[in-house]
Amino acid sequence: MNEFMLQAYHWLDLLLISPYRTLANPVSGFFFGTFVLCLWATLVGELTSLGVGRVNRTYLKKLEQESIRLHNLSVKAIVHKDKESYRACNKMANEAWGKYFFATIAQGAASLWPVPFALAWMAARFQAVEFELAVPIPLLPDTVGYPAVFLPMYILVRICFSKLKPWLPLFHGDDAPRLRRPGHEEEKMITWADVDKHKGLPG
Numbered sequence: 654m655n656e657f658m659l660q661a662y663h664w665l666d667l668l669l670i671s672p673y674r675t676l677a678n679p680v681s682g683f684f685f686g687t688f689v690l691c692l693w694a695t696l697v698g699e700l701t702s703l704g705v706g707r708v709n710r711t712y713l714k715k716l717e718q719e720s721i722r723l724h725n726l727s728v729k730a731i732v733h734k735d736k737e738s739y740r741a742c743n744k745m746a747n748e749a750w751g752k753y754f755f756a757t758i759a760q761g762a763a764s765l766w767p768v769p770f771a772l773a774w775m776a777a778r779f780q781a782v783e784f785e786l787a788v789p790i791p792l793l794p795d796t797v798g799y800p801a802v803f804l805p806m807y808i809l810v811r812i813c814f815s816k817l818k819p820w821l822p823l824f825h826g827d828d829a830p831r832l833r834r835p836g837h838e839e840e841k842m843i844t845w846a847d848v849d850k851h852k853g854l855p856g
Contacts, residue, residue, distance in 0.1 A: 669693070669774060683782065687775075687802050691810040694771045698764035699814065703824060705763045713756055720749040721842045728843045768807065775799045 673686030706713075723746035730739035776799070783796040818824045 666774070666778075670778065683779070684802065684806075687799070687806055688810070690771055690775070691803065691807040694767040694807060695764075695810050695814050697767045699824065701766065702760060702764035705760050709756065709760065713753065713760075716749060716753040716756060718840060720746060720753050721840050723749050725840065725843045771807075772800060772803060775803060 669690060670686070672689035673682050676682040676685055723742055727739050727742035727746050730736075730742055779799040783798055784802070785796050789795065
């Protein structure tokens with residue numbers, strides 16, 4: 654097992670270091686290689702998040718619909734001036750929304766797991782690499798290491814990737830949970846604007 658892990662790390666190291674050796678200029682090679690590493694970290698993270706989302710889609714949709722159902726019950730209770738039922742339904746609705754919120758946050762966090770591994774690999778390879786700041790920044794030293802290059806570049810790559818997602822077939826339209834059974838109408842959320850508009854519950 655240890656031999657397998659060593660071999661796996663060896664091949665992974667070769668894969669990750671190869672872009673750094675593409676350009677003759679060491680500084681240009683470092684920035685290009687780090688850019689490619691950011692692309693890998695983004696792609697692997699997004700694929701992980703996509704997989705987690707598809708596995709948990711039924712659960713997330715169930716939480717979402719339960720939250721909407723309880724919210725609507727609380728609105729109906731207040732419209733009918735049933736304060737006791739409103740308080741009970743509102744409390745359960747808040748708990749359901751909390752579960753849904755943290756479940757979606759966890760799914761989003763699944764896309765970030767490659768970042769610490771990428772930084773750990775860079776620490777093994779570029780611990781001694783430092784760059785002088787062109788302009789002094791308060792509270793920062795005169796030189797910065799590899800994290801100061803990787804982290805801003807990774808954020809930029811993530812932003813660009815999010816802009817491209819609508820045109821990527823694998824990721825297109827996969828941000829929201831989808832679960833629609835034939836003949837099953839999803840319950841829509843009743844807003845207070847709907848109540849004001851219809852002077853009561855919408856029909």
